[in-house]
Amino acid sequence: MKIIVIGSGGREHALAWQFAQSAQVKQIFCIPGNAGTATIEKCRNVALNQDDFEGILRFAQVQGVQLTVVGPEAPLADGVVDFFQAGEMPIFGPTKQGAQIEASKSWAKDLMVEAGIPTAASEVFTDPIAAREYVQAQGVPIVIKADGLASGKGVTVATTFAEANQAIDEALGGKFGDAGETLLIEECLQGQEASVLAITDGKTIRALLPAQDHKRIGVGDTGPNTGGMGAYAPAPIVTPEIQRKIQTQVLEPAIAALQKRKIDYCGCLYAGLMITPAGEPKVIEFNCRFGDPETQVILPLLETPLADLMLACIEKRLEQMPAIEWKDGAAVCVVLASGGYPGKYETGKPITGIGKAKEHGAIVFHAGTKLKTSTLVTAGGRVLGVTAIGESIQAAIDNAYVSLAYINFEGATYRHDIGHRAIAN
The missing domain is CATH 3.30.1490.20 (ATP-grasp fold, A domain)
Incomplete structure (x- = not known):
């Protein structure tokens, strides 16, 4: 099987890494990829822009690609899936219509209210x-x-x-x-946040392991929001009972509401949730793609081949698939960022120590990196995601931070408390 992964961040590196574990996957093309995807044996970076839909489609057709997966939200919101469907090429992700669930928070809020999905009260302003x-x-x-x-x-x-x-x-x-x-202003929900990513063929929807992201830049969840400073899975705040509520009160009603609007939603539906002190899940937001850095902790625990699940969604046979299988234990990802992020930061800083971190057992996912005359350097705000697996969340945390200590670049910053809520629980 040949697969295209569209995107260049840590999430896309994790997707390509997971696909590479499968014997049936022979070749992965990352468009445009990063310095990390370039190191995967089965993977090849392709110098196309992620918004060059015509060029990507033509490449997929010439190469005989059986599956294209879209990582970032922007190409989905701009209609890359519609473009591929018109070219009769298989692609995993929602159409432009479906991607509105992330591209417009007011549109998503209307959908939630219409479906009776628990969420915060809000108003829209210009x-x-x-x-x-x-x-x-x-x-x-x-x-x-x-x-x-x-x-x-x-x-x-x-x-x-x-x-x-x-x-x-x-x-x-x-x-x-x-x-x-346009602004959406809403009540501030109280509780703990959790991320539940699910895959769907537009009829059946199956949740993946619950995760918890750390959006704030500072220790103790302080400072401005970022794209995510770390994550862990499974998140103990999402108990089996709460997971059932998420399935029946959030995921299934969302798919039903999309169907009612005649939107055939195939892809990942990511529910950003607040778990209230009473144990009730309320939706903060929906996203139309895999989360970053949640993907970097969910996929290392996945036993079922991801390509099989995605093809089942595209072919409308997810209901017939056996239960998704998972490895025992937990995974933790700590993000190394450039100094100054999420504000102004410098790039081009040489990175060392990744090999030693891998020797210790970590999976190092590249986000903002590039090769400059054979030297690995920083090329973004979030630079690397250091993921480790352990028998427990605490063991995974320990493994991640020991591995992370080997990696260095000028100005490197990271949170020292990833997973603190799980330990407190």
Whole structure:
């Protein structure tokens, strides 16, 4: 089997790494890939832009690719799946219509309300004065969200009126471009966050292991939001009982609501959840793709070949597949970021020690890296994800941090408390 993975981050490296474990997968093409995907024996980076849909489709047709997988949300929101379907080539991911579930938070909120999915009360605004008046009436804490795609940085949990007003003014003032022209302002849910990624063929939906991301830059979940500073799976906050509620109150109603809108949603549906102190799951947001860095802890625990699951979704036979099989134990991923991230940061810093980290048993997923005259250097805000597996979450945490200590680049920063909520639980 030949597979294309579209994207260049840690999530795409993890997808390619998982595909490479399968004997039936002969060749993986990463478009454009990164310095990490280039090291996978079965993998080849292809110098095409991820938004060059015509070029990618032509490449897939010439190579006889049996499966294309889209990593990032932007190509999905721009209609790459529609393009492939018109060319009669198999691709895993929702159409442009379905991708609105992430591309527009207000559209997703309407869908949730229509389906009776538990979520935060909210209002939509385009006028800063009206938005500030609403915040004043509702009180703080309150959540300010850019309606469109903002690379995981368009959400502010405001704990003061000044912070809320600043977030409103920045978003509507153009900080996030078109993504911030509309704001969703919603109540601040209390509890613990969890990520439940599921795969679906548009009729049947199956959840993967629950994970927990660490979105804030600082220890103790402090500071601004990032694209994710680390994750672990399985997340103990999602008990079997809560998982059943997520299946019946969130995932299945979402697919039913999409069907009602005549949207054939095939791909990954990612529910970002708040688990309330009473043990009730409420949806914070939906995403239309695999999470990053959640993918880096879920896929190393997956026993069932991922390509088999994705093809079953594309061919509308997910219901016929046996139960998804998982390895015992837990996985933890700690993200190494460039100094200054999520603000301004420098790139081009040489990276050392990855080989020693791997010798210790870690899986090192590349995110913002590139080769510069045969030297591995930093090329982004989130640079590497160091993933380790252990018999328990604590063992996986210990393994990850021991491995991480071998890796170095100038300005490297990371959180020292990934998994702290699991240990507290």
